Amino acid sequence: MKPAPFKYIAASSLDQALALKAQYGDEARFLAGGQSLIPAMNFRLARPAVLIDINGLTQLAGLDRSDAQHLRVGALTRYRAMERDAGFLHDCPLFADALPHIAHPQIRSRGTIGGNLAHADPASELPAIALAMQARMGIRSIRGEREIAACDFFVGPLTTDLKPDEMLVGTAFPAARPRSGASFMEVARRRGDFALAGVAAVVSLDNEDRCSQIRLALCGVGDTPVDASRIASSLIGQRCTDKAIETVAGDVRGTIAPSGNIHASADYQRHVAGVLVRRAIAMAHKRIAHAA
Amino acid sequence: MQPDRHEIELFVNGKSCRRAVESRMLLTDFLRHELMLAGTHVGCEHGVCGACTILLDGAPVRSCLMFAVQANSHELITVEGLASAAAELNPLQQAMHEHHGLQCGYCTPGILMTMTAFLRENPEPSETELREALSGNLCRCTGYQNIIDAMLKAAHLLRAGAP
């Protein structure tokens, strides 16, 4: 399982990286954490002719809190840095819940949020969280910059809106609303395995403890992360009773179309997704009471 | 096509080394067959088993998921760099020996590296935390129980000031 030959270039600047990507297009891949790319290359399922190593572009790593409305996370930020940042975990409880489910510590030492989002594995946790939090994706190329909503970024299985010459450089997560709670839960065969179903839920309450907003996204149950917020909106204006939450769970179950895989039948995925929707909304709701 | 070769300089177990490598050479193969540090083992080459775990700038990484060329300018520690003196076993190794934490020994170097990094940051782990930290290292021989016992003991030894 040795990779096919490639030309390796360690980019010394973002401009150089972008220029190279523009030059080589789809023949080149960015090498960030490499935790998804390199296994694929070792299996010879991926054979990029050129690897542009961007690990030296440290300006792409780190958290930027200069904007009070958004937490900006550089694409090259490693899971390891995120899980050691107590402030970040406090501000983004979905990450606090999800990070321990992402592979294993050694993978988290190298893997990056940008790599994860650009890889767009439909079973991956972070794309679903990006959807739930209505994150905005910062993209650059030699042609300039653009920013799009997460819901426009994930277009198909392992496919994003990134053009051949573009790089995901960062993600902006809107600050949590007051009186909000969040919860991420997943079911996998073993800790760290691909999710058979995962749910990210963010619940906000008004002053009368009625739901004012609900964000709900799922991973593992479709070709892309699934934004189920509209389906869950039946909860808005209501108290988050068990019955109301169960209704949402049932509606989500009826809407999603998981395909099943070697580890689980489609019906199991659908069933478990419903269970997790119920549990995650309930937990998100419970956390509001505690935070208040 | 001529092989794409690069000069790299890195620190391995405290020693500087300079080599020319083909870009696609995996870090595992570089350590084992260029530097002759065969203690780091290959189990899967797709980043699941953990046998190839080393420390990169102090953090545990799967060396099968890195190209040697990426290690340029970095500091690596492998299992050969663990024991403080030639004849001594360090507290983790000693604890593994006392608790029969290894059978065939093939996954052992990877586990030692993972646990070295983990115990450094978590000096007083619970059994659950230890199992979570160990979950990225597969062992087919021991059933993990003795490894956990060894690491609980090692944590205790480290807290007591063992070097």
Next chain:
Amino acid sequence: MTTRFFGAPVKRNEDRKLLTGQALFVDDVELPDMLHAAFLRSAVAHARIRRIDVSEAMKRPGVVAVYTAEDLGTYWQPGPLLVPPPPIPRIVFNVRTQVPLAKEKVRYAGEPLAVVVAESRYIAEDALDDIMVELEPLPPVVDLEAAVAAGVSLVHDDLGSNVASHVRQTKGNYRKAVAGADLVLKRRFRYEHGISSPIETRGIVAQWNARGQQMTIWDTTQAPVFVRNGLAAILGLSERQVRVIAPFIGGGFGPKIMIFYPEEVTLPWISMRLNRPVKWIEDRLEHFVATTHERGQIHDAEIALSRDGRILGLKDVFLHDNGAYNPYGLTVPINSQCTMLGPYVIPAYDSTFTSVFTSLPIVTPYRGAGRQHGVFVIERLLDFAARELGIDPVEIRRRNLIPPDAFPFDNEIIYQDFAPLQYDSGNYEPVLDKALAAIGYEKFVHEEQPRLRAAGRSVGIGIACYVEGTGVGPYEGAKVQVQSNGRVSLVTGIGTQGQGHFTSFAQIAADQLGVDVTEVDVITGDTDQFYWGAGTFASRGAVVAGNAVSEASHVVRKKALKLASELFECSEDDLVIAGGKVSIAGIPEKFLTLSALAQHANPMRGAVKPGTEPGLESTQYFGPPRGTTANGVHAMIVEIDPETFELQILKYVVVHDCGTVINPMILSGQIHGGVAQGIGNAFYEKLVFDDQGQLLNASLADYLLPTALEVPRMEVGHTTTPSPLNPLGIKGAGEAGAIPVGPLFAQAIENALDLGHRRIELLEIPLSPSALYELTRKDGA
């Protein structure tokens, strides 16, 4: 003679090397001028080979050679039948063994078609893409029942069917048993075992020395002596010209004792041809198809019982998935057939199996070696019978256990060691009682479970019993020598894959020779060091080699005492051997070190009495008359999330009887490891083939080995019923942990989810949360 080390949890001699990364594994072998091989493997499970064109591959820079079956010439031949069938009346047995490189036909996806030899593995893999293969696909044979149906595609065209073997064995009269029964239960079971997946894959380095006409082979094999003998024969060399070294090996578990794998046969030939050393290391992707599996069986079983739960008879007809070739004969299904009888008195037994060729990788023994399948059937039948008869599942087992005064217990049918299946010794009820006490059976069933259930938690308990035939022949040998520096050298022909032989054998010798365990240097797995032996398999290492070590050590001890008695001019009875010295009892200052004695025993000058041998050395062999039967009980408490069906093991107990124990620490380690593999087999590991014979989950991301989060703490207890079949009283234990875990999971999960009341039965292994969901939703839950 007091024992200081035998029976003690002595720490391992081999640890230091392994812990410091200094132990030599096959891929660590580096030789000047060494080349690297990569095998082109068929992507298709069943096809005629029309053409293999290697010309482009040969042109690639760095490629030294590319070979196909044609290039091997007369060297190409099917491998030997490793295990001939036992002498069973009316047996049908068809031999079709694997070949070095496929010729004319491909019979499983992964079968080697060609081999590239290059300056690096990287280049060799590049060249695989250059090879043009034209295959004419044929319908693959994947489904077991379809495989024996009329008109099906044939894996071996000349055979006329896909039957590898067909065996019926009977004991007593089953029909009569049915006639007199109060209950007859019939069920269909499917049991699938998995792959061994050691963390180290297979590998070979072959080095032909043309000048010295010597072949050296490093091989991850569990049977170096057999490999040496077989390779010498096919290479046209004398055995003494071939040295096979099995160095440190990263886990064996059975498939590394399958020998004359295509790669094992091809590499030495290549080295001779090119006169350069060649290395092949199996990568993980290859391992999934290139190393042997243990897979599935379908059982149609029935049991006849009296009203009080006594088994009157057992009948079983099963199909066994053999894979494309059967070099290992019918070892696996015959183990299933024999082990199904378990620790129970079963007066009548009628068992028939058909081992079927399929278009899938070869099946050979993997830890448990078919016993799992048999144990699943009998344990499940007892569970269902208990339910029907209103008897507690523990009680029904207790009522059927072979009583302690019934040994040796003759089960009559023929076992894998060619002899009638006889349990030499055992005392089963105390093992069961100890397990029940350790798991807290009564308290759980009557107090804890009701309490937890009332709190909405789905918790359940399971108990499973098994026997394990161990310590089979033919024999092993050991050479023990006190060297002139006083250190003891101990050499044996078997290999080591982590079982602690460097320590357990040293313990035996150390006790006999009065030295410290650390002063005994053990060498295993090098055919130049020890010529004779069979290998490490079937839980026989400690039993057979251990007894040979004991014999050899004993003879050396006597030689040392005799020599000392001559030098001291006293009686041997007046001597004490301890601390590396022989001294006169009561006069410790009158001593001779073993080192001095060894030197005395090998004089440079002077006359030597006729009939004496030089040195303090002895080679002894031990061959047991038959296998010796170990047994055990596993008990487990689980909790299941009633919505997601995720499972957590709350408590796990093993009580095992393997006779006399050399090193309890090593023994527990073996049990732990076996249980972990059993947990994988029961709930996580599943080979998924499509209907074209393609393995869909050939990666460790999708073939799920248990991690530290899936394997719980295990409590291991022992009883000791020494074996009468060897002087040390040892029984084997290597596979025990893995055997009963499947039925244990089924029983405990049924109990946790109260499936008995819902008339839902778990009849298949492996299970999974999704499988449990699918099985239970039919109830409308």
